[in-house]
Amino acid sequence: LGYRLPSLQYAVTLCCILVAVFSSPFMGIGAGLVFSIVLFLWQSSESSPVASMSDGSRTVSRTLRPFWELRTLRQEGSRTIVLYLQGQLFFGSGQSLAAALVAAVEGHSSCSELGSVRYCILSFSKVPSIDASAAEQLKIAIKRISRHGCKVVFCRMGLEVFQMLSACNIIKSPDIDLRRVLNIDRQEELVQRPASPEDNFQEDDLPLQEDDHMMASRSLHWKKLPTFRDPSKGDQDAFDDETDALNYCERHLLREFCYIEGGMAISVPTLEPYMRSYGNACAQGARLDEEVFEKLNRLSPGTMASLRPFCDVRTGLAPRQELDPNTVALHFVLQGGVALVDVHRQGEADSLVSMKGFHGRGRQRLRKRYPPGSVISHLGFLLPAERLVDSALVPSIIVSGKFAGSSEVWSLQRESWAQLPTSLMRALEDMLLLQAMTERQHTLLSGY
Numbered sequence: 001l002g003y004r005l006p007s008l009q010y011a012v013t014l015c016c017i018l019v020a021v022f023s024s025p026f027m028g029i030g031a032g033l034v035f036s037i038v039l040f041l042w043q044s045s046e047s048s049p050v051a052s053m054s055d056g057s058r059t060v061s062r063t064l065r066p067f068w069e070l071r072t073l074r075q076e077g078s079r080t081i082v083l084y085l086q087g088q089l090f091f092g093s094g095q096s097l098a099a100a101l102v103a104a105v106e107g108h109s110s111c112s113e114l115g116s117v118r119y120c121i122l123s124f125s126k127v128p129s130i131d132a133s134a135a136e137q138l139k140i141a142i143k144r145i146s147r148h149g150c151k152v153v154f155c156r157m158g159l160e161v162f163q164m165l166s167a168c169n170i171i172k173s174p175d176i177d178l179r180r181v182l183n184i185d186r187q188e189e190l191v192q193r194p195a196s197p198e199d200n201f202q203e204d205d206l207p208l209q210e211d212d213h214m215m216a217s218r219s220l221h222w223k224k225l226p227t228f229r230d231p232s233k234g235d236q237d238a239f240d241d242e243t244d245a246l247n248y249c250e251r252h253l254l255r256e257f258c259y260i261e262g263g264m265a266i267s268v269p270t271l272e273p274y275m276r277s278y279g280n281a282c283a284q285g286a287r288l289d290e291e292v293f294e295k296l297n298r299l300s301p302g303t304m305a306s307l308r309p310f311c312d313v314r315t316g317l318a319p320r321q322e323l324d325p326n327t328v329a330l331h332f333v334l335q336g337g338v339a340l341v342d343v344h345r346q347g348e349a350d351s352l353v354s355m356k357g358f359h360g361r362g363r364q365r366l367r368k369r370y371p372p373g374s375v376i377s378h379l380g381f382l383l384p385a386e387r388l389v390d391s392a393l394v395p396s397i398i399v400s401g402k403f404a405g406s407s408e409v410w411s412l413q414r415e416s417w418a419q420l421p422t423s424l425m426r427a428l429e430d431m432l433l434l435q436a437m438t439e440r441q442h443t444l445l446s447g448y
Contacts, residue, residue: 094134336407
């Protein structure tokens with residue numbers, strides 16, 4: 001009749017009082033502890049360890065992609081599923097997690113046949129800890145779904161969860177960024193090698209980096225570092241954030257279903273030459289030809305040659321190098337990539353509670369990652385100064401190392417914009433409108 005039953009904690013309290021009345025206060029306290037433990041285990045086993053679920057056709061990474069890649073991901077992205085986990089994982093909830101993982105892979109509704117799920121991403125952002133029994137149950141489930149050709153990828157782990165999964169030999173090859181955030185980037189310990197007495201070191205022996213904000217709380221505590229595979233092999237299974245895990249899965253799916261000759265995807269029956277050139281530039285870190293850049297952005301042939309005299313052309317930009325924040329400019333990426341990030345400055349709301357979105361990456365929150373062929377404008381380039389709410393809202397533009405070892409960026413400063421020929425200015429305005437709509441379309445899929 002709509003009446004909500006009282007919490008079972010009241011029944012525990014009543015039982016403690018009755019035991020104390022008819023026996024002794026110490027027996028009442030003991031009974032309360034036993035009843036509370038039983039109640040906790042029961043409630044934990046009854047709640048689902050999976051908070052929500054998505055797949056790669058509805059949730060994509062924050063790497064901006066052209067329309068033919070997004071079409072392929074919309075069609076084939078269901079081969080990647082994402083499970084967002086929650087709560088403490090122990091022997092009871094661990095069994096539920098293992099069953100949910102197997103059911104999600106073997107009975108995924110978006111898949112027409114068993115084995116079509118290639119990747120399963122597990123996000124541990126709401127999982128504070130996992131015990132050995134739950135880890136072993138998870139390991140058994142991973143072995144079972146691996147027989148169907150599904151690889152499990154981990155992300156958003158706290159230090160305790162990462163340590164347990166590594167100790168159980170579930171995580172074997174963390175991503176470079178995750179190794180840096182967790183302060184395990186000493187290359188001599190990361191390359192696979194036989195165990196030796198020198199492996200026994202304390203956390204104080206590990207090198208410190210100024211940009212890693214969790215070193216005090218996320219430094220390694222084990223005395224023997226697990227043996228991880230060489231990160232240069234490219235077969236990672238653990239990442240710092242969901243977008244990195246999704247980006248890893250997307251690269252493999254696009255290579256198989258979009259760019260390989262005779263690929264199985266039908267979303268783009270025939271790739272034009274400039275599309276394949278773009279794919280090769282992203283995969284191999286090569287420079288994008290100016291003709292390809294023009295076709296990507298629907299510019300007339302020769303536009304980039306006319307634009308170059310007005311730009312500051314910079315080559316060989318190293319990853320994690322920030323473009324001049326005081327220069328209001330329009331940036332054209334011809335090699336490598338750049339990332340639009342918010343930087344959590346020292347002294348800004350520092351507390352025991354982490355600022356939302358700044359859990360990793362060295363106090364940086366990724367907004368969007370731009371591949372070669374992209375155009376990124378400073379927020380104040382086209383936005384009048386009186387309409388700019390706060391200059392602190394302007395994200396930083398940092399060179400990304402996800403596409404190449406170095407980047408080439410052409411920067412058109414705001415002062416040079418007024419010097420452009422009218423026809424060139426109109427062409428760039430149309431390009432900026434196209435870029436804005438492309439970003440909005442991508443944001444609809446990447447807003448997880």
